[in-house]
Amino acid sequence: MRECKRQDNSRVFGFLFFILQLTTTHYVEFNDEYFMREALKQAQLAFHAGEVPVGAIVVWDGKIIARGHNQVEQLNDSTAHAEMIALTAAFNQLGSKYLPEATLYVTVEPCLMCCGAMYWSKVARIVYGADDVKNGYHKTTGDNWPFHQKADLTKGVLANECAQLMKAFFAALR
Secondary structure, three states: OOOOOOOOOOOHHHHHHHHHHHHHHHHHHHHHHHHHHHHHHHHHHHHHHHOOOOEEEEEEOOOEEEEEEOHHHOOOHHHHHHHHHHHHHHHHHOOOOOOOOOEEEEEEEHHHHHHHHHHOOOOEEEEEEEEOOOOHHHHHHHHOOOOOOOEEEEEEEHHHHHHHHHHHHHHHHO
């Protein structure tokens, strides 16, 4: 009768776990940049329409379910921010007023109004590109958290590209 010896695979499993962590981290970073580039495409649409170039997308389960860009001038509506347009489209797409598993990508730090919309819709994660020192939520709220208590925030994804589009827009107005 042969005796079966159990091999110690802990090193192999440890190595595989390490590789999985590396690839997962890279995947998340890749996705954030990929999705922010999609939001930048929306911002470019706003730029070419003469709107302040802010773009937003809503991602659910790894897929873009809604897009929006500023339409304040076009709609003559001061609340027609990119985030509001994208959130409304996401509600309609899903048939729900809540987005507890969604990530909202926006090219510029959201204003307090848009933060309120994200709060009430229970967006799970917010990712933004460039800071907005004049109109961003941080100027209004300081260190107070304006998002839903379960929400996560990632700042600075493609910040330079997002900021350059804003600078180009306002330079053209002068």
